[in-house]
Amino acid sequence: MTTAIAIEDVRREVKILRALTGHKNLVQFYDAYEDHDNVYIVMEGGKYTEEDAKAVLRQILNVVAFCHLQGVVHRDLKPENFLFASKEDTSKLKAIDFGLSDFVKLDERLNDIVGSAYYVAPEVLHRAYSTEADVWSIGVIAYILLCGSRPFWARTESGIFRAVLKADPIFDEPPWPSLSDEATNFVKRLLNKDPRKRMSAAQALSHPWIRNKDVKVPLDILIFKLMKAYMRSSSLRKAALRALSKMLTVDELFYLREQFALLEPSKNGTISLENIKAVLMVNATDAMKESRIPDFLASLNALQYRRMDFDEFCAAALSVHQLETLDQWEQNARCAYDLFEKDGNKAIVIDELASELGLGPSVPVHAVLHDWIRHTDGKLSFLGFVKLLHGPSRSLAKGQ
Incomplete structure (x- = not known):
């Protein structure tokens, strides 16, 4: 009080x-x-147990992953917008109230501030957001289910917004110390203020805390975003991503194997554009088949003339930003760089690197990229390797 x-x-x-x-x-x-x-x-009642929370969150994540695959962002996820179909303990949960929802394309960002204050994501307040904003809202719901209080609180809406932007959720006060480490990690990965480092809804269903052999991980919109970026990357960045993919954790590999299997690879263990098209036709609603699938296929058009095996898929569909949140990131990145040194690193001049990154003539490339290249042999330094993994960014394009 x-x-x-x-x-x-x-x-x-x-x-x-x-x-x-x-x-x-x-x-x-x-x-x-x-x-x-x-x-x-x-x-009467009381707090949800971890098992109670899991049962609810699995259903929420499943329907939200489906919405995102169809190109729909809900924008107002909160407990009040999920209703049980009946009073039975095994009742299914139904998502309601799509009055604030909108369609969003793969690389599109929405800019209108909508939603309920306690559940709104930081990037919504910055007026540049996509499906990741829904995942933040699910993180708030998960926090409430597990501890009974909101992660961000204030007496006014503006105060709540300030807390969402600046404050960190409390995890060191009861009941958090008595909850499992996996439960805490799950919520933290949903409430990361950087949307690029947040799990997708489908990824969250593969998290060790909530994973269930009876609940299949759905096809993830995120893999198409990442594959699109990979297909457009330079050969040097692809080599860097392949090196990093050798360092993936057991949990990351579980998720990627599930996604690769959903793309129904051929008998030789590879996928092509035809595989992706067939899977999308099965997973898209009738209303979305004509408007959604052509955009997906156009973004992955390079696969029309080649096939991709699981090893390359891991490189194409991994999220560098998410891997950075793991405790062992520094060690894994160093090991990946050692592999890259053996198999992929090559001498490159700054102007060529700038061209690969799509930097325009207004960017002072020699100042921006000076530390990316070793002066001894002209190859990428460790810093350059890590930066290259991220690919082009807005701040880089502005010379920051």
């Missing part, structure tokens, strides 16, 4: 609950207690 007014608000709520308790359609009130810092209200 932060103010006398807030304390009185809760005391009034307790009085009202005492006066009304007993009706079959009202939550059962048992008692209330107060100490120096808090007022505690004891009611």
Whole structure:
């Protein structure tokens, strides 16, 4: 409780609950207690267990992954917008209220601020967002399910927005220390303020905490975004990504194997544009087949004349930004660089590197890329290797 007014608000709520308790359609009130810092209200039900939370979140992630594959971002995900179909314990959860939803293309960014304050993602407030904003909202829901409180709180909407942009969720106070490390890691990976480092909805379903052999990981929109960027990359960047793919964790490989299998590779273990087209036709709704699939296929047109095996798929569909969030990133990047030194590194002049990165004439390339190349042999330095893995960025294009 932060103010006398807030304390009185809760005391009034307790009085009202005492006066009304007993009706079959009202939550059962048992008692209330107060100490120096808090007022505690004891009611029926209680907090979700981890298993309860998993059951709910699997259904939420599944439907959101489906929406994203169809090119729809919900933009107002919150507990109130998920309803159980019946009172049965095994009832399915249904997503509702698509009034704020919108269509979004692979590389498109939306800019209007919509949604409910407690669940809005940082990038929405920055007016540049896509499907990742929904995943942030799911992270807020997961946080609430596991600990019973919101990760960001303030008395005003503007205060909530400031907290979303600046504050970090609390994970060192009860009940978090008593929850599993995997549960905490799961929520943290959904509530990363950098949308590029956030898991997708389909990826979240492959996370060790929530993974379930009875729940299939759905086809992920993210792999098409990453494959599109890979197909447009220079041979040098592809070599760097192949080296990094050798360092993938068991969990990352599980997710990528699931995605590769969904693309239904041929008997020789490779995929082509035809495989992707067939899978998309199965997974797209009738309404989306004509408007969505041509965009996907056009972005991966280079696969029309070649095939891709699983090893290359790992390089094409890995997320460098997500791998950076792992504790062992520095070590893995160093090991990947050692592999790159043996098999892919080559002498390159700054102007050629600038051309590969798509830097325009207005960028002072010698100043920007000076430390990317070793002066001893003209090959990429470790810094250059890591930067190349990320590919072109807006800040790089501006010479920052």
